[in-house]
Amino acid sequence: MRKLLSAMLLGLMAYGGAHAAMMNEDGLHIQPWFLDSFLELNDDINEADANNKRVALIIEQRGCIYCKKMHEEVLSRDDVREAITADFEMIQINMFGDREMLDLDGEALPEKEMVKKWGALFTPTIMFLPAADEVEEGKPLSQQVKSVMPGAFARGTVLDMFSWVTERGYNKDEPFQKYHARKIAERRAAQ
Template sequence: MKAWIGAAFAVAMALPAWADVAPMGDDGLYKEPWMRDTFKDLREDLAEANAEGRRLVLFVEQRGCIYCHKMHEEVFSLPDVAEYIEENFFVVQINLHGDTEITDFDGESLSEKAATRKWRVLFTPNIIFLPEEVPEGAAAIDAAVAVMPGAFSKGTTLDMFTWVEEKRYELDNGEDFQRYHARRIQERDDGNFD
């Protein structure tokens, strides 16, 4: 019995401190404290984000997604990442297979699952970054300034959020996200290509 307790303690001590994952909602999706519960009228969400001086971002996730779990466990739970997102972004979570009604920027009202099909989202997580102004009649995916499809490590994730927040997609300096990210890796000089 003592050996079992000792082994359990050793395993618990080996887990990283950031292994805490946000609570899960009734829909089976992780609910970070910085996610917004809205009526999912994207025009209203954009107006509210702008009023707060934040950027609107859509997190498309699904129940049972191991890559979503990985992002919530290993990236979004890190204090510096969570703080950066909370301070700079207005996050609306979208369920890939959900039935909650969304009103897209073009005025079309449809279920989450129909909207994600319209936006050509095939897998999760998929993070869609929106500009501060969306052209009239544009759908969310057509207005997006960047899309982050898939699970990435802390460095890549934070670099993408920073690149969008700093509006580097507008700069005519020849530094697209890949060049920006490569430069940030060198500046961090951590030897990891994350």
């Protein structure tokens, strides 16, 4: 029985299944592919744009069981990492952190004050920043964010949200919920 369980576990790991999440010095779960940023959002957007990418922020806090779940069951998967990093740079924000950030409107605040300014209440929360050609000078991120994903979601929902933002679905007639339902139906039909 032990051999069978060991073989199944190895098979899941080889498939790109969930892995235990690493933690940083602040006690936040992290992924090695997260961008190490100076937290100057305009610069982050422009640097990502130079690489044909967008920026997504993930707001988390120490001890968040849903953050742990998201990291271990979704973000640590090889297929999820590959899909996200193809089009996005992901920057982690500590909901109660003290690192200084520079918002899109030029205001500098510690992470914890910036998170309050943006009105983020839950962790994890993923905020999708505007593309470089969509940034409106002088407006804070809270007035320019293209989509917000509050909470821990399963792999398919996360991947569909990143695809919807990449396709600029927020500028189209199909809201995310209908887009996601269509993608689920397409995946089922392909089986």
